[in-house]
Structures are given as C-alpha cells and as structure tokens.
Amino acid sequence: MSEKIWVYVDQFKGEALPASWEAVHAARALAENLGGGVTALVFGQGVESLAQTAIHYGADEILLADDSTLADYRGEAYAATLAKLASEGKPQAILFPTTTRGRELAAMTAADLKVGVMPDVTALEVQDGRIVATRPVYAGKLLAKVVSRTDPQIFTLRVRAFGKPALDESRTGTVTSVEAVLSEEEIPTRVVNYLQSEGGVSLTDASVIVSGGRGTSNNPSLTPPPDITDEKEQEIWRAQQGFKLIGELADTLGGAVGASRAAVDAGYIPYSHQVGQTGKVVSPDLYIACGISGAIQHLAGMRTSKVIVAINKDPEAPIFKVARFGVVGDLYDIVPALNEAMKKRLGK
Amino acid sequence: MNIVVCVKQVPDTAAQVVVENGQVTWGDAPLVINPWDEFAVEAALQLAKEHGGSVTVLTMGDESAKEAIKHALAMGCKQAVRIEGPADADTLVTAQVLAAAIQKIGDVDLVTFGRQAIDGDNGVTPAMVGRFLGWPVFSLSATIPEIADGVVTVQRATEEGRQVVEGKLPAIFSFGKDIGEPRYPSFMGIRKASRAKVPVWTLDDLGLSALLPAVSWPEVMNPPKREITTEIIEGDSPADIAEKLADKIMAEKVL
Numbered sequence: 110m111s112e113k114i115w116v117y118v119d120q121f122k123g124e125a126l127p128a129s130w131e132a133v134h135a136a137r138a139l140a141e142n143l144g145g146g147v148t149a150l151v152f153g154q155g156v157e158s159l160a161q162t163a164i165h166y167g168a169d170e171i172l173l174a175d176d177s178t179l180a181d182y183r184g185e186a187y188a189a190t191l192a193k194l195a196s197e198g199k200p201q202a203i204l205f206p207t208t209t210r211g212r213e214l215a216a217m218t219a220a221d222l223k224v225g226v227m228p229d230v231t232a233l234e235v236q237d238g239r240i241v242a243t244r245p246v247y248a249g250k251l252l253a254k255v256v257s258r259t260d261p262q263i264f265t266l267r268v269r270a271f272g273k274p275a276l277d278e279s280r281t282g283t284v285t286s287v288e289a290v291l292s293e294e295e296i297p298t299r300v301v302n303y304l305q306s307e308g309g310v311s312l313t314d315a316s317v318i319v320s321g322g323r324g325t326s327n328n329p330s331l332t333p334p335p336d337i338t339d340e341k342e343q344e345i346w347r348a349q350q351g352f353k354l355i356g357e358l359a360d361t362l363g364g365a366v367g368a369s370r371a372a373v374d375a376g377y378i379p380y381s382h383q384v385g386q387t388g389k390v391v392s393p394d395l396y397i398a399c400g401i402s403g404a405i406q407h408l409a410g411m412r413t414s415k416v417i418v419a420i421n422k423d424p425e426a427p428i429f430k431v432a433r434f435g436v437v438g439d440l441y442d443i444v445p446a447l448n449e450a451m452k453k454r455l456g457k
Numbered sequence: 458m459n460i461v462v463c464v465k466q467v468p469d470t471a472a473q474v475v476v477e478n479g480q481v482t483w484g485d486a487p488l489v490i491n492p493w494d495e496f497a498v499e500a501a502l503q504l505a506k507e508h509g510g511s512v513t514v515l516t517m518g519d520e521s522a523k524e525a526i527k528h529a530l531a532m533g534c535k536q537a538v539r540i541e542g543p544a545d546a547d548t549l550v551t552a553q554v555l556a557a558a559i560q561k562i563g564d565v566d567l568v569t570f571g572r573q574a575i576d577g578d579n580g581v582t583p584a585m586v587g588r589f590l591g592w593p594v595f596s597l598s599a600t601i602p603e604i605a606d607g608v609v610t611v612q613r614a615t616e617e618g619r620q621v622v623e624g625k626l627p628a629i630f631s632f633g634k635d636i637g638e639p640r641y642p643s644f645m646g647i648r649k650a651s652r653a654k655v656p657v658w659t660l661d662d663l664g665l666s667a668l669l670p671a672v673s674w675p676e677v678m679n680p681p682k683r684e685i686t687t688e689i690i691e692g693d694s695p696a697d698i699a700e701k702l703a704d705k706i707m708a709e710k711v712l
Contacts, residue, residue, distance in 0.1 A: 121616070121617050184584065184596070209613075209614065210615070212580055213584045216580075216581030216585050216588075217584050217587070217594070219549065219581070220585040220587075220588035221588055223549070225549050226672070228578075245578065246577055246677070247578070248470075248575060250474040250475070250680070251474055251679060251680065254674065255672055255673070257673075258671055259671040297625060298593050298595075298622050298623065298624035299622065300620060301610065302621050303617065303618060303620055304612065306617065306619070373634075387493070394711035395711045395712065405470075405473065416711050418702070419687075429687055430685075431685065433685060433709075434688050434690055434702060434705050443698060446698070447699040447703060449699065450696075451703050454703055
C-alpha cells in the first residue's frame with residue numbers, strides 16, 4: 110500500500126462541482142499528516158483543464174481518463190476504470206465529494222474492490238496511521254466515529270464541511286493519462302439527454318438559505334383570484350405569495366429557497382426545496398426560517414447552520430430554541446421589511 | 458415481471474435518538490418502514506400493475522423487522538422474505554447478502570430501493586448490490602421507469618437537474634420523493650398482511666459463510682450541545698424590527 114491519498118473530482122459538462130475542491134483540500138490535509146501525496150482522478154471528455162485546476166488547488170499528480178465513453182457520467186463505466194486504477198495503485202484512501210455522482214461512484218468502487226465505504230463524513234483524523242471519520246447518523250441526531258479495516262479506505266465528504274482551498278497557480282504537478290476500461294459496447298447504459306432544473310442556487314451548496322413553512326399560507330388578508338374557488342387551491346395560492354417574499358429575500362442575500370416538509374407535503378413548493386430528515390441536510394452560514402415551527406425532522410436537517418434566524422408568530426415554536434436571533438411576528442410583515450433593510454446594507 | 462423491493466425497519470422520524478450509557482436508544486418511539494422505502498414499494502407496485510407480475514419484499518434483519526414487511530405487504534406486495542443477517546453488518550455485508558438473496562429468488566427483472574435508510578444514512582447499498590449482481594444501477598430515479606422490449610428509460614435526479622438514461626433489464630433502481638406520494642395501506646391489505654407467513658432465510662440458505670464487516674463504529678456520540686442564547690428582536694414596527702435584525706445579521710459577518 111502506498112501512502113497516497115486519492116481524490117475524485119466530480120464534474121458536469123467539464124465544470125467541477127465546488128465540493129470537488131473541498132475534497133482536494135481534505136486530501137491535502139491527510140497527505141500532510143500521513144506523509145504521502147495527493148492524486149486527483151479526473152474523468153470525462155475534454156477535461157484536461159480540470160487537471161491543472163486540481164493541481165492548483167493542491168493535487169500533486171493527476172490520473173486523467175479523457176475518453177468519449179466517459180463524456181457522460183455513467184457509474185458502470187466510471188467505476189470499472191476507477192476500481193482498476195485503485196487495485197493497481199493501491200492508495201491508502203480515496204475521497205469523493207458527497208454529490209449524487211460521488212456517492213454512487215464511491216459505493217460502486219467499494220463493491221468492486223470489496224472494501225468498506227463511509228459516506229457523507231464531516232471530519233477526518235489520523236489515529237495510529239489509520240483514518241478515522243466522523244459522520245452524522247440518524248439525520249445528525251447522533252455522530253458516529255467510523256473506521257474501515259480494509260484498504261483503500263473510501264470516504265465521501267459532506268459538502269461544505271471541509272472548506273475550500275486557496276487557488277495557487279504556481280503549483281505544479283504531473284498529469285498521467287490513463288485508459289477507460291470499458292468500451293462503449295460494454296457499458297450497459299446510455300444517456301439520452303439532460304433536463305435542466307429551474308435554476309437558482311443549489312440548496313446543498315448555498316451559503317445562505319431562506320426557508321418557508323406552513324406559516325406561508327397563513328395570511329387571511331390575501332384574496333385569491335376569483336377563478337381559484339377550491340379551498341385547497343386557495344391555500345396553495347396564499348402560500349405561494351409567501352414563498353414569493355421568501356424568494357425575494359433569498360435573491361437579495363444570494364441564497365437558495367428552502368422549505369419544511371409540511372410546506373412540501375401541502376403542495377406549496379416542489380420537493381427539491383425540502384430541508385430535513387427526508388429532504389436535504391444543509392449547513393449554510395445563514396439560515397432564515399420563516400413560518401417554520403421546527404419539528405425535530407426539520408431541525409435535524411439544518412441545526413448545524415452557523416447563524417439561524419427564526420421568524421414565527423408563535424413564541425413557543427421549537428425553532429426559537431436553535432435560533433441565534435428570533436422575531437415573534439408575521440412573516441408577511443417581517444420578511445419584506447428585512448428584504449428592504451438588507452438591500453440597503455448590501456447596496457442592492 | 459418479477460420485482461423485488463428491499464426494505465428496512467428504522468425508528469420513526471419523530472424519534473428522539475440519543476446515546477445513553479454508550480448505547481443508541483430511541484425510547485419508546487415506534488419502529489416503522491424506512492420512509493424512503495415506501496417510495497420504492499410504490500414504484501414497484503406501479504410497475505407490477507403496468508407490466509404484470511408480482512412484487513416480493515426483501516429485508517435483512519431480526520424478527521423486529523416485521524413492521525416494515527407488514528407495511529409493504531399491506532401496500533400491496535404479494536410476498537416477503539426475511540433474511541436473518543449478521544447484526545454487525547455494514548453496507549458491504551448487507552449488499553452481498555441482498556445480492557445473494559435476489560439470486561436465490563431467481564428470475565428477478567427489477568429491484569427497487571429507497572434512496573437511503575434514515576438510520577445509517579449511507580445511501581450506498583443499492584449501487585453496491587448492483588455491482589455484486591453485475592446489473593446496471595439507476596440511483597435516485599425521479600420517475601417511474603418506462604419499460605419497452607426489455608429497455609428501460611428513467612430520469613435520474615442530479616445537482617444540475619435530470620439525467621435521462623436508458624439501459625437493459627435486469628436492473629437496480631433507488632427512489633426518492635420525486636415520484637409522488639406512496640399509497641396508504643388498505644384495510645384489506647392490512648388484514649392480509651397480518652396473516653402473511655414470512656419465510657426466513659439464513660446465510661447458510663444463501664450459500665454464504667460468515668461475512669466480516671469492513672466498517673465499524675467504535676464510538677457513537679450525541680452531537681455537541683450548541684451554546685445558544687436566543688436574542689429576540691423587538692421593535693415598534695416591522696420596519697424597526699427589520700432594521701435591528703439586519704444590523705445583527707451584518708455583525709455576524711456571514712454574508
């Protein structure tokens with residue numbers, strides 16, 4: 110076994126996800142501790158420039174698999190190549206960002222190598238030459254220290270948990286081209302096309318999140334348009350006016366819009382916005398909860414946010430227990446006023 | 458079409474899970490089917506209805522796993538199998554056991570999973586099972602797969618939106634909430650499920666010898682308590698409160 114730490118650079122259409130560089134950062138820290146180097150794995154087609162960027166962020170060496178069969182991420186093709194490289198190179202550990210692709214690829218690679226996998230870790234340390242990770246379990250209600258007795262040790266790193274490294278354009282390293290293992294005929298899947306999401310800031314990457322809950326529908330002074338006669342539809346219409354205000358504040362702060370499960374289940378906003386145990390687990394620098402009572406499932410998904418602000422009519426709402434700042438009031442009054450106040454301060 | 462849905466039993470999402478005297482406990486909170494697995498059951502039932510065939514529930518766990526099985530049967534699955542697996546199983550062991558069980562069930566066209574179990578929060582087992590079986594994996598499927606002439610097409614959720622992928626059966630799928638709400642168990646379903654006999658397979662039955670887990674949890678902790686003093690912002694008007702709150706937010710230097 111070499112002391113090398115490998116790190117997988119997740120990219121989409123030639124652009125690396127920010128979490129990839131966080132993983133390079135974590136790999137660098139481990140390598141300094143263990144005395145080995147950092148090898149970054151860059152797979153795709155036309156992704157040579159990512160190899161240089163990975164070096165600038167802290168990699169010493171790049172294994173570059175640039176091939177038409179790797180143009181689209183397909184787990185089967187990527188895992189076959191990665192597992193072969195790992196069984197030859199014998200790294201001490203392979204780090205992946207916990208992106209949708211990173212998590213799947215880590216799992217597949219671990220299965221191919223018959224080794225353990227430790228997903229979504231928030232801290233890494235070295236004890237007696239082995240890497241011990243900390244990972245939230247039960248949606249962060251508990252923390253577990255985990256260790257694998259098999260090599261390479263495979264981890265995926267929670268997004269935003271490891272910090273982004275500084276870009277150092279004077280760093281140099283070697284780039285080694287490697288072959289893709291499977292031919293097109295041997296790959297069992299084909300990507301037909303991509304459907305883009307509605308855009309906006311992704312929840313897991315966001316440094317600011319403004320979230321809405323059940324309270325968004327609670328504004329009796331709003332009158333729905335006359336063509337909406339169904340009571341449920343009227344409720345959804347009201348909630349959407351609340352989410353409009355929340356969206357405006359999120360825009361001002363350069364953040365993303367989140368929601369509680371109650372709001373999603375009531376049909377106020379699509380599931381992709383849900384924060385919590387059965388939604389996304391987030392840890393932004395600023396989390397503003399508007400009209401969210403703070404059920405345990407929701408708290409599990411956002412309690413590690415740096416600064417939490419709660420705006421709720423009910424002074425007894427559990428959300429206030431985790432909040433740094435609280436406003437007992439109506440989100441329909443406070444959110445637009447806060448938007449104006451923040452605009453002034455941010456020069457927008 | 459033979460469909461298998463893999464389920465797991467977990468403490469309810471409302472449970473206060475804590476460590477007491479080094480042991481993980483959730484008090485008297487009920488054990489339920491993993492909420493994500495309800496979507497896997499829903500997808501399996503819709504596929505069975507559309508293409509004909511039956512759905513088999515597969516779980517690994519001790520006898521307490523019966524609630525998860527019952528729920529899936531009550532939703533409409535035809536039969537179930539429980540595997541008495543090792544208590545210290547990690548995802549590597551679990552995936553090998555499930556793969557062996559799927560092979561023993563035989564002639565399986567399609568396996569559905571929930572995206573992750575809400576206890577271990579690993580989200581890797583479906584992909585690992587796929588590798589052990591040598592089948593394509595469609596993780597985080599966001600639509601009910603369309604199947605025509607053995608070719609399956611599905612949309613997968615990614616950070617950027619959806620990836621539309623096609624591949625051949627047999628295959629593995631994992632599902633989240635995107636496919637729509639799972640059905641409730643019917644009254645008849647609940648009655649049928651309560652009478653169902655669930656065969657139990659051992660590792661011996663699967664031709665597996667003792668499997669050593671790779672990953673262990675040497676320590677489980679309660680998360681550090683956050684020392685938080687909540688400051689309630691008050692004022693004469695919403696604008697006044699907002700001005701004060703904005704100053705406080707700016708002073709935190711998080712923007």
